[in-house]
Amino acid sequence: MLLDLRHLSKSFDTAEGVVRVLNDVSLTLAAGQSLALTGESGAGKSTLLHLVAGLERADAGQILINGQDLTGLDDAGLAQIRRKSIGLVFQQFNLIPALTIAENLAFQARLAGRHDPSWIAHLSRTLGLEPLLARYPEEISGGQQQRVAVGRALALKPDLILADEPTGNLDEENAQIVLALFLDLLAESGAGLLMVTHSARIAAQLGAQQHLQRGTIAP
Amino acid sequence: MNAKLAFLLCLTFCAHPLFAQGFAGMGQAVEGFAQVDRTNKLVFPQDHGAHPAYRIEWWYLTANLRDEEGQDLGVQWTVFRNATRPADGPQEAWDDGQIWLGHAAVTWADRHVHAERYARGATGQAGADLRENQLRVWMDDWQLQSLDMAPGSDPLAEISLTARGADFAYDLTLAATGPLVLHGEAGFSIKSESAQASYYFSQPFFEVEGTISLTDGVHKVTGHAWLDREWSSQPLAADQSGWDWVSLHFDTGEKLMGFALRSTDGSRFTSATWIEADGTPTAYGNGALRMTPMELHEVAGRSVPVGWNIQLPARGLDITTTALNPDAWMAGSIPYWEGPIRATGSHRAQGYLEMTGY
Amino acid sequence: MRGDAIAATLAAVLGHWRRHPMQLFALIAGLALATALWSGVQALNAEARSSYARAAGLLGQDQFDRILRTDGRPMDIAVFRTLRQSGYLVSPVIEGRLGSGPNALRLLGIDPLTLPVPALPETLQDGTLNVNDFLLEGRVLMSEATLARGLPPDLTPSVESRLMAATLDPNLATGLVIGDVATIARFLGHDGATALIAAAQQPLGLPPITDWIALRDEVVLQRAETSGDLERLTDSFHLNLTAFGFLAFAVGLFITHATIGLAFEQRRATIRSLRAMGVPLRPLILLLAGELGLLALVAGGLGLALGYGLAASLLPEVSASLQGLYGADIDSTLGFDPIWAVTALAMSLGGALIAGASALWRMAQLPILQSATPNAWGRASAQLRRLQGGIGVALLGLALGVALFGQGLILGFAGLAALLLGSALILPVFLATVLRIIANQTRDAYVHWIFADMRLSLPALSLSLMALLLALSTNIGVSTMVGSFRDTFTGWLDQRLASEMYLTTATPEQAAAVTAFLEPRVAAILPFALIETRFGGLPAQLHGLIDHATYRDHWPFLEAADQAWSDMATGQGVVINEQLARRDGYRLGDLFAVTPNLTLPILGIYSDYGNPEGQAIIGLSLFQSLFPDTPILRFALRTDPNRVTELAAEITAATGLSPQSMINQTAVKDISLRVFEQTFQVTYALNALTLGVAGFAIFTSLLTLSDMRLVQIAPIWAAGQRRRILAGTEMLRILAFALFCSLFALPVGFALAHFLLAIINVEAFGWRLPMSVFPTDLLKLGAMALCAAGISAIWPAWKLARLSPHRLLGLFAHER
Structure with missing residues (x-):
C-alpha cells in the first residue's frame, strides 16, 4: 500500500480554545492510484495533507508511506521522506523566486539526487513551459506558475504527489487545462495522488473520492 | 591747586573705566613717600624736572590763541605722573612704580577735540627728564621740550610743545616773557584748613606761535600760554565733591589764578594768586576770592556752570566770565569741563576754566 | 476630507x-x-x-594688527618705546608657558594702560576685576576649569599663591592665565614682548604704520585675522x-x-x-x-x-x-x-x-x-543597475584622476568621496556578478539556490551592504594610515633621536659645569642650540648642530647632497625639514634665506614627522656667529643606553641639574608615541562607531526583510529542507555577504589609505608617508566585520529556526 492512514487525530490551540480538526481518520491509497479528498472549508482536508507531507505532526494515529511509519521519524527523517518520496503542489507560492523556471522544475529532483533531464524536458514540453524556461516565477502568469508547480512535483518522479487545491487560484478554463495535463502526466509517471479540493467536478475526475466532514471521513 | 591734586588721584584711580571701582588706598596716607615741607625752598632748574619721591606731579599747560582768520581758540596739554609705590621700590622692565597720564585738547567756539593717553614709566613711553638745563616731558610723541640749548639757560625760556590725537595735532613754540611765579609761601601752597599742601609754581608769561592740524587742514596760531607745575604726596580729603579753577590773562598784563573747592556740605575753600605784570605774586587765602555760578549749560547730560561771577574785592575785581565753547567737555576716562573763557566787567581778560565733579 | x-x-x-x-x-x-x-x-x-x-x-587679534619680530623671538621694549615715541598707538603682549606636564599654563601678559579697550578681557571691562588689583597687585585671570584641573607641579610658592588668588573669568580657555604685562614678565622671568598690538585708528598726520615696519627688517606686521596660525x-x-x-x-x-x-x-x-x-x-x-x-x-x-x-x-x-x-x-x-x-x-x-x-x-x-507585489521592490531593474554601475565607474575614474593629478586638501577629500561613493555604487554590480558566477559553477541544487537567492535579495540588502563597505574601507584606510604612520614614526624616532640622552641646562655656567662633569664619563657630548623664528612669515625653528657620526650616519634624509651633513656643519649650507620644503616649494640645491642677511644652499631635506612647523639646521658655529646672544644650553649624549638612569642621577648629584632637565631617549619616544596615539584615538572611536552603525544597518535590513524571506524559503522547506538548515543558511548568506564586502573593501581601503597618506596628509601636515600593510590588522578587521554581520543575523535566523510550520503553511493556502 502506498499510503495507509490509521486513526489520525489532530487538534490546534486557537483563541477560541482547542479545536479538534481531525478525529480518527483512516484511509488508504494504492500505488499509481488517485484519491480526491473533498469537504467544506475547515473540514480538515489541508491539515490531513500537511500531516501526510510531514509538514506537521499528528496527535495520534499512524501514517505509513510504502509501509514506513512517519509518526516515529524526527525532523530530518521527515524532511528526507518529503525530499525523496513526495511531490507537493499548493494553491500558491509553490515556486522559488530566486530560481528560473528551468531551475525550479529541476530543483527538487536535483535535491533528491534523481535528476532526469529527458523526463524534465518531456514535462516542460507537455506542459507548454519551453518558452518560459529562462524566466523567473514573478514574470509568468498564475496559470503558468501552477503548471510549473505540477511539473516540479512530477520531475522528482515521486511515489506520492500531494496537491492542495492546485487549481484553486485559477479560472475554470485554466483550471481544467492544468488538471488535465496533471492527470495525464501523473499516469505517465506512475505516482499516486492525494488531492485536496472542494470542487466536486474536479474530484469526479480522480480515481476515488473521500469526503471529510468536521474532521472525520464521511461514510 | 588742591583741586588738581585731588583730580589727578581720582583721575588715575577712579576714572578710567578700568579704575571705576575706586582706589583702595585713597583714604589712607601712604607710607614711604616724601612729604611737602614749608621750610623747603624750590630750587631751579632742578625743580622743573620730575620728583618721583612724591606721589603725584603734573605739567599742565593751557593757551589762549587766535588763528589766522581771527578766531579765538584754546589749547590744553597735560602730563600727570603718579607713583604707585615709593621710589625706592623695585625697578623692573615693565614696572618702576610710576604711571603717567596725558590729556590734550584744542577748543574753538564751534569745535572741541581731545585725546587721552596712559603709560607706565618703566618702558620710557612717558617721562620727564632734566639734563643740563634741558627739560623734556613726554607722553608718546607728545612733548614739552626746552629749545634754548645754551648752557645755564632757563629750561622754560623757550619750549616746543606737541601733541596728537585721532583728529588733531599741534606743534607750538612758546617763549617766556616773564619770570616764574611761586604760589602760596614761595611755592609752598596751603590748600585747606587741615594743613594739606603742595609745591606749586607757574610760568604764566608764555607767548605762543605755531600750527594746529585738523582733519580739514593746518591753522597758524598765536597767543598766550600758562604752565602750572605742582607736586605732592597728600591724598584727597574725603568730603570734597569737585572744584572750579580759573586762570586769567588781563589786558593790563596782570594775571590771576584762583580756585574754589566744593565740599559735600556745601561749603567752599577758595584760594587765589594775583600776579603783577612784572610777575610779582600776591597770595590770597580762603574766602578772599568769591566765585558765583551765573549761567548753567547742558553738556553730556549734565548741568555745568559755564558762566561765572568772580570777585576779588582786595583788588577791586568784579568780572563775569563766558565760555568760548560751552561744550568744551573732556569726555575721557573721567569726564570734566575744561576750556578757554573771556571775562568782562571791572577787568577784561582771556583765560581758562576747569570744572570737575558735575 | x-x-x-x-x-x-x-x-x-x-x-x-x-x-x-x-x-x-x-x-x-x-x-x-x-x-x-x-x-x-x-x-x-x-x-x-x-x-x-x-x-x-x-587679544583682539581678530580686530587689531600685530607687530612681531621677523625671527619670532621676543621683542625688546625699545621697539615698543620707539613706536610710541613716533606717535603710533601700540600695546605690548607677553606670552609664554609656565610649568610642565598636562596642566602646564599658557601665560598672557597685557598692558591695560595702552591696550585698545575692545581688546581688554571682559572681566576688566565690566569691573569684575578691579584694574588696580590687576595692574598694581599682580592679580591674574583664569577660568574655574583651569583652577579645578590643578596647577602644574613645578611652580615656585610665590607664583602658585598668585595663581591661587586668581580672579575667575568664565570666558578664558582652560589653561590660559592673563595678567598685567609686568606680572607675567615676573612669572616668566623674561621681559621681551611677544608682539605689539596696533590700534585700529592711529593718530592724525602719521605715515601708515606699515611704512615704519617696511623700513625695518627685524619686524613684520601680522594682519588682524579671525583665524590665527592655530x-x-x-x-x-x-x-x-x-x-x-x-x-x-x-x-x-x-x-x-x-x-x-x-x-x-x-x-x-x-x-x-x-x-x-x-x-x-x-x-x-x-x-x-x-x-x-x-x-x-x-x-x-x-x-x-x-x-x-x-x-x-x-x-x-x-x-x-x-x-x-x-x-x-x-x-x-x-x-x-x-x-x-x-x-x-x-x-x-x-x-x-x-x-x-x-x-x-x-x-x-x-x-x-x-x-x-512586494517582490517588485526587491528586484531593481537591470537598467537601473546598469546606470548605477555606470555612475560608480565614472566616480572611480574621477577618484583615479584626483589621485594621479590632484592637489589640495579640498580636492583630496573630493577624490576620497568619489572613491567611496563610486565603490559603494558598483558594489551591487560586483556582488551580482560574483554570485552569478558562483551559482553557475555549482552543481548542487541547494547551494545553487543559496547563491541565486543571495543575488535576488541583493537589491534589498545592497544599501546596508554599501554601508558595511564604507565602514570597512574607512577602517582599512584609516588603520593602514595609522599603522603606516606608527611604523614610519618609530623607525624615524630611532634615527632622529639616536642619542641616548638629552639635557637642557639653565645657564651657560651650568652648561660648562655639566659638560666638564660629563667629559670623562660619556662617549660623546653633542651640543646644540635652537631659536624660534619665522620662515616665509610662518613660525619655524632654526637649529645649530655639529658634525658627528651620530648625525652623519642616522639623520633621516629624504634626499641629500653628498657629504650633506659635514658640509652643513661647516657652514656651507643648510638642511631643512620636509614640511618647510613642501610649504615653500624648496628643492635640493635651492638657496634658502636663513636670516634676512644670510642665504645658503639647501644640502638636504629630512623627514620630520609630527612637527607642524618648518625647521632648518645650520652648523653650530655659524649659528653662534649669527645669534651670539643665544647660549648653547642643550646637549645630546652618546653613552651606554643601560647607564642612562644611573648617569642622570650622577649628573644631578654632581651639578644640581634637575631630573626634569634630562630626558632619556626612551622617554622621548614614549612621549612622542603617546601624543601620536592620542591624536588618533578619536579616529579609532569614530571607526568603531561606523562599523557598529553598518552592523546595525544589516540587522535592520534583515529584520524588515524577514517576512518577505518566508516566500523565498517556504517552497524550499516544503521541498524537503529542514528549518534548522534553512536558518543556518540564512546565517551563512549574511556571512558570505560580509566576506565578499570585506574582500571588496580591501582595494577600496588601500586606495583610501593612498589618498590619506599621499595626498591629504601632505596637504594637511606637510609630509608624505610610505604605506605599510598590516595583514593581522586586516584579518582582525575581517573577523570583526563577520562578527558584526553574524551578530546582526542571529536574531532573524533564530526566528526562522523557531518559526512554526503554520506560518509557512499559511503561505500556501488560506484554508487549513
Missing part, C-alpha cells in the same frame, strides 16, 4: 507601524544615529573653533572629523532609506485601497510626508541627545589631540549652542526627506489599479 475621514485614513496609514514596530524602531534609530554622529562631530568642531575664536578675540594648523584635523561625521551620516541615511522604502512598499496595498475608496492622492501624500517629518523630528531629538553625549565623551580626547599636535588649548567641557541643535534637527529632517523622497515620489506615481 472630513474629520472622521481623515481619522480613518490616519488609522489605516499609521496602523502599519503598530504591526511593524521593528521597522519603526529601525527608522528612528537610523535617523537618530545619523543625526547623532553628524551633530556630535559638529559639536566637537564648534567647541574647538569657539575656543580658537575666543583665543583670537580675547586655526590654519588645526583646519585639517577638523576637516578630518567633518569627513568622518559626514560618512557616518551617509551610513545612517542608508538605514533610513532602506526602512522608509520598505515601509512604503508594504503600505502600497493600503494606499491603493484608500485611493480606490476615494481618498484623494494629494492629502494622502501630504499625510505620508507629515508622518515622515514627525518621525524625523523625534529621531532628530534623540540624535541630538546622543550626539551631545558622544561629543561630550570624545571631547577630552579631541582636546588632548589638539593640545598634543598643535599646542591648541581647547576647553574640555562642552557648551550647548541652540544653533547647533537647530542644525542637527534640520539635518535629520533633510535626511528623512532625502531618504523618503523617492518612496514618496513613487507613491505619487502609482496607478490605482497596479497590483501590489
Whole structure:
C-alpha cells in the first residue's frame, strides 16, 4: 500500500480554545492510484495533507508511506521522506523566486539526487513551459506558475504527489487545462495522488473520492 | 591747586573705566613717600624736572590763541605722573612704580577735540627728564621740550610743545616773557584748613606761535600760554565733591589764578594768586576770592556752570566770565569741563576754566 | 476630507507601524544615529573653533594688527618705546608657558594702560576685576576649569599663591592665565614682548604704520585675522572629523532609506485601497510626508541627545589631540549652542526627506489599479543597475584622476568621496556578478539556490551592504594610515633621536659645569642650540648642530647632497625639514634665506614627522656667529643606553641639574608615541562607531526583510529542507555577504589609505608617508566585520529556526 492512514487525530490551540480538526481518520491509497479528498472549508482536508507531507505532526494515529511509519521519524527523517518520496503542489507560492523556471522544475529532483533531464524536458514540453524556461516565477502568469508547480512535483518522479487545491487560484478554463495535463502526466509517471479540493467536478475526475466532514471521513 | 591734586588721584584711580571701582588706598596716607615741607625752598632748574619721591606731579599747560582768520581758540596739554609705590621700590622692565597720564585738547567756539593717553614709566613711553638745563616731558610723541640749548639757560625760556590725537595735532613754540611765579609761601601752597599742601609754581608769561592740524587742514596760531607745575604726596580729603579753577590773562598784563573747592556740605575753600605784570605774586587765602555760578549749560547730560561771577574785592575785581565753547567737555576716562573763557566787567581778560565733579 | 475621514485614513496609514514596530524602531534609530554622529562631530568642531575664536578675540587679534619680530623671538621694549615715541598707538603682549606636564599654563601678559579697550578681557571691562588689583597687585585671570584641573607641579610658592588668588573669568580657555604685562614678565622671568598690538585708528598726520615696519627688517606686521596660525594648523584635523561625521551620516541615511522604502512598499496595498475608496492622492501624500517629518523630528531629538553625549565623551580626547599636535588649548567641557541643535534637527529632517523622497515620489506615481507585489521592490531593474554601475565607474575614474593629478586638501577629500561613493555604487554590480558566477559553477541544487537567492535579495540588502563597505574601507584606510604612520614614526624616532640622552641646562655656567662633569664619563657630548623664528612669515625653528657620526650616519634624509651633513656643519649650507620644503616649494640645491642677511644652499631635506612647523639646521658655529646672544644650553649624549638612569642621577648629584632637565631617549619616544596615539584615538572611536552603525544597518535590513524571506524559503522547506538548515543558511548568506564586502573593501581601503597618506596628509601636515600593510590588522578587521554581520543575523535566523510550520503553511493556502 502506498499510503495507509490509521486513526489520525489532530487538534490546534486557537483563541477560541482547542479545536479538534481531525478525529480518527483512516484511509488508504494504492500505488499509481488517485484519491480526491473533498469537504467544506475547515473540514480538515489541508491539515490531513500537511500531516501526510510531514509538514506537521499528528496527535495520534499512524501514517505509513510504502509501509514506513512517519509518526516515529524526527525532523530530518521527515524532511528526507518529503525530499525523496513526495511531490507537493499548493494553491500558491509553490515556486522559488530566486530560481528560473528551468531551475525550479529541476530543483527538487536535483535535491533528491534523481535528476532526469529527458523526463524534465518531456514535462516542460507537455506542459507548454519551453518558452518560459529562462524566466523567473514573478514574470509568468498564475496559470503558468501552477503548471510549473505540477511539473516540479512530477520531475522528482515521486511515489506520492500531494496537491492542495492546485487549481484553486485559477479560472475554470485554466483550471481544467492544468488538471488535465496533471492527470495525464501523473499516469505517465506512475505516482499516486492525494488531492485536496472542494470542487466536486474536479474530484469526479480522480480515481476515488473521500469526503471529510468536521474532521472525520464521511461514510 | 588742591583741586588738581585731588583730580589727578581720582583721575588715575577712579576714572578710567578700568579704575571705576575706586582706589583702595585713597583714604589712607601712604607710607614711604616724601612729604611737602614749608621750610623747603624750590630750587631751579632742578625743580622743573620730575620728583618721583612724591606721589603725584603734573605739567599742565593751557593757551589762549587766535588763528589766522581771527578766531579765538584754546589749547590744553597735560602730563600727570603718579607713583604707585615709593621710589625706592623695585625697578623692573615693565614696572618702576610710576604711571603717567596725558590729556590734550584744542577748543574753538564751534569745535572741541581731545585725546587721552596712559603709560607706565618703566618702558620710557612717558617721562620727564632734566639734563643740563634741558627739560623734556613726554607722553608718546607728545612733548614739552626746552629749545634754548645754551648752557645755564632757563629750561622754560623757550619750549616746543606737541601733541596728537585721532583728529588733531599741534606743534607750538612758546617763549617766556616773564619770570616764574611761586604760589602760596614761595611755592609752598596751603590748600585747606587741615594743613594739606603742595609745591606749586607757574610760568604764566608764555607767548605762543605755531600750527594746529585738523582733519580739514593746518591753522597758524598765536597767543598766550600758562604752565602750572605742582607736586605732592597728600591724598584727597574725603568730603570734597569737585572744584572750579580759573586762570586769567588781563589786558593790563596782570594775571590771576584762583580756585574754589566744593565740599559735600556745601561749603567752599577758595584760594587765589594775583600776579603783577612784572610777575610779582600776591597770595590770597580762603574766602578772599568769591566765585558765583551765573549761567548753567547742558553738556553730556549734565548741568555745568559755564558762566561765572568772580570777585576779588582786595583788588577791586568784579568780572563775569563766558565760555568760548560751552561744550568744551573732556569726555575721557573721567569726564570734566575744561576750556578757554573771556571775562568782562571791572577787568577784561582771556583765560581758562576747569570744572570737575558735575 | 472630513474629520472622521481623515481619522480613518490616519488609522489605516499609521496602523502599519503598530504591526511593524521593528521597522519603526529601525527608522528612528537610523535617523537618530545619523543625526547623532553628524551633530556630535559638529559639536566637537564648534567647541574647538569657539575656543580658537575666543583665543583670537580675547587679544583682539581678530580686530587689531600685530607687530612681531621677523625671527619670532621676543621683542625688546625699545621697539615698543620707539613706536610710541613716533606717535603710533601700540600695546605690548607677553606670552609664554609656565610649568610642565598636562596642566602646564599658557601665560598672557597685557598692558591695560595702552591696550585698545575692545581688546581688554571682559572681566576688566565690566569691573569684575578691579584694574588696580590687576595692574598694581599682580592679580591674574583664569577660568574655574583651569583652577579645578590643578596647577602644574613645578611652580615656585610665590607664583602658585598668585595663581591661587586668581580672579575667575568664565570666558578664558582652560589653561590660559592673563595678567598685567609686568606680572607675567615676573612669572616668566623674561621681559621681551611677544608682539605689539596696533590700534585700529592711529593718530592724525602719521605715515601708515606699515611704512615704519617696511623700513625695518627685524619686524613684520601680522594682519588682524579671525583665524590665527592655530586655526590654519588645526583646519585639517577638523576637516578630518567633518569627513568622518559626514560618512557616518551617509551610513545612517542608508538605514533610513532602506526602512522608509520598505515601509512604503508594504503600505502600497493600503494606499491603493484608500485611493480606490476615494481618498484623494494629494492629502494622502501630504499625510505620508507629515508622518515622515514627525518621525524625523523625534529621531532628530534623540540624535541630538546622543550626539551631545558622544561629543561630550570624545571631547577630552579631541582636546588632548589638539593640545598634543598643535599646542591648541581647547576647553574640555562642552557648551550647548541652540544653533547647533537647530542644525542637527534640520539635518535629520533633510535626511528623512532625502531618504523618503523617492518612496514618496513613487507613491505619487502609482496607478490605482497596479497590483501590489512586494517582490517588485526587491528586484531593481537591470537598467537601473546598469546606470548605477555606470555612475560608480565614472566616480572611480574621477577618484583615479584626483589621485594621479590632484592637489589640495579640498580636492583630496573630493577624490576620497568619489572613491567611496563610486565603490559603494558598483558594489551591487560586483556582488551580482560574483554570485552569478558562483551559482553557475555549482552543481548542487541547494547551494545553487543559496547563491541565486543571495543575488535576488541583493537589491534589498545592497544599501546596508554599501554601508558595511564604507565602514570597512574607512577602517582599512584609516588603520593602514595609522599603522603606516606608527611604523614610519618609530623607525624615524630611532634615527632622529639616536642619542641616548638629552639635557637642557639653565645657564651657560651650568652648561660648562655639566659638560666638564660629563667629559670623562660619556662617549660623546653633542651640543646644540635652537631659536624660534619665522620662515616665509610662518613660525619655524632654526637649529645649530655639529658634525658627528651620530648625525652623519642616522639623520633621516629624504634626499641629500653628498657629504650633506659635514658640509652643513661647516657652514656651507643648510638642511631643512620636509614640511618647510613642501610649504615653500624648496628643492635640493635651492638657496634658502636663513636670516634676512644670510642665504645658503639647501644640502638636504629630512623627514620630520609630527612637527607642524618648518625647521632648518645650520652648523653650530655659524649659528653662534649669527645669534651670539643665544647660549648653547642643550646637549645630546652618546653613552651606554643601560647607564642612562644611573648617569642622570650622577649628573644631578654632581651639578644640581634637575631630573626634569634630562630626558632619556626612551622617554622621548614614549612621549612622542603617546601624543601620536592620542591624536588618533578619536579616529579609532569614530571607526568603531561606523562599523557598529553598518552592523546595525544589516540587522535592520534583515529584520524588515524577514517576512518577505518566508516566500523565498517556504517552497524550499516544503521541498524537503529542514528549518534548522534553512536558518543556518540564512546565517551563512549574511556571512558570505560580509566576506565578499570585506574582500571588496580591501582595494577600496588601500586606495583610501593612498589618498590619506599621499595626498591629504601632505596637504594637511606637510609630509608624505610610505604605506605599510598590516595583514593581522586586516584579518582582525575581517573577523570583526563577520562578527558584526553574524551578530546582526542571529536574531532573524533564530526566528526562522523557531518559526512554526503554520506560518509557512499559511503561505500556501488560506484554508487549513
